[in-house]
Amino acid sequence: SGKLYLIPTPIGNLEDITLRAIRILKEVDILLAEDTRTSGSLLKHLEIDKKAFSHHQHNEHKATQEIIKFLLAGKSVGLISDAGTPAISDPGFFLVRAAIKEGIDVECLPGPTAFVPALVNSGLPSESFTFEGFLPVKKGRQTLLKKLATEERTMIFYESPHRLLKTLEDFAQYFGEDRQGSVSRELTKLFEETVRGTVVELKSHFENNTLKGEFVICIAGFIPTKDKKNKTYNDID
Numbered sequence: 001s002g003k004l005y006l007i008p009t010p011i012g013n014l015e016d017i018t019l020r021a022i023r024i025l026k027e028v029d030i031l032l033a034e035d036t037r038t039s040g041s042l043l044k045h046l047e048i049d050k051k052a053f054s055h056h057q058h059n060e061h062k063a064t065q066e067i068i069k070f071l072l073a074g075k076s077v078g079l080i081s082d083a084g085t086p087a088i089s090d091p092g093f094f095l096v097r098a099a100i101k102e103g104i105d106v107e108c109l110p111g112p113t114a115f116v117p118a119l120v121n122s123g124l125p126s127e128s129f130t131f132e133g134f135l136p137v138k139k140g141r142q143t144l145l146k147k148l149a150t151e152e153r154t155m156i157f158y159e160s161p162h163r164l165l166k167t168l169e170d171f172a173q174y175f176g177e178d179r180q181g182s183v184s185r186e187l188t189k190l191f192e193e194t195v196r197g198t199v200v201e202l203k204s205h206f207e208n209n210t211l212k213g214e215f216v217i218c219i220a221g222f223i224p225t226k227d228k229k230n231k232t233y234n235d236i237d
């Protein structure tokens with residue numbers, strides 16, 4: 001059978017595509033994209049004359065069996081999302097699972113994804129962390145926040161501009177006002193910035209500043225009281 005490739009694409013800066021990603025984009029028999037307009041401009045920029053087929057959240061389930069048929073017939077398939085690594089807060093998981101079930105080779109190329117630079121820029125412990133993606137907006141939000149209040153690893157969240165302040169406010173409420181964190185915005189782009197401080201400081205910074213762009217929030221893990229004297233690396237001085 002053919003092979004399924006997950007191909008990371010830039011999260012802003014078009015220079016962040018690997019040589020191998022470009023080669024695989026050219027070579028695959030079938031290219032699937034979350035949004036064919038976004039993929040169209042990337043392919044044009046890379047001077048790749050190829051048409052992508054749409055594979056998004058809403059047809060992900062239904063399209064999977066069709067794609068598996070192509071793969072079983074020996075065709076190679078590439079999947080890209082609008083930005084970053086497919087299957088990371090983006091479509092891809094169902095296809096990967098279905099391919100593995102059918103014994104089809106799956107290969108995810110390493111490449112751009114927003115949470116890695118955000119975590120490293122945060123200055124918070126990075127030897128162990130939990131990636132939470134987007135918090136649920138309503139159902140399950142409180143329960144998860146309560147559970148995460150005692151999570152000891154650094155936590156990483158994706159957030160949209162219009163929910164950033166509400167989410168920082170919830171963090172202050174559930175994790176405590178003095179919990180350390182960082183907000184990275186516009187990673188790899190011209191106006192990239194990372195702001196560090198307590199969740200309350202982060203909130204007031206963004207209340208007074210632009211809320212344009214895309215955001216990754218990192219939050220320091222909970223430090224059990226008995227450890228507080230020895231463990232100071234969660235504090236950004």
Ligand code: SAM
Pocket residue numbers: 011012081083084085086087088089090112113114115157158159160184185186187188189214215216
């Ligand atoms: N697949 C992507 C990845 O690998 O990171 C994530 C896609 S998800 C739909 C989009 C979210 O990723 C945004 O809301 C934001 O939280 C984060 N993100 C993507 N690009 C970013 C950037 N340049 N700067 C900051 N955050 C970004």
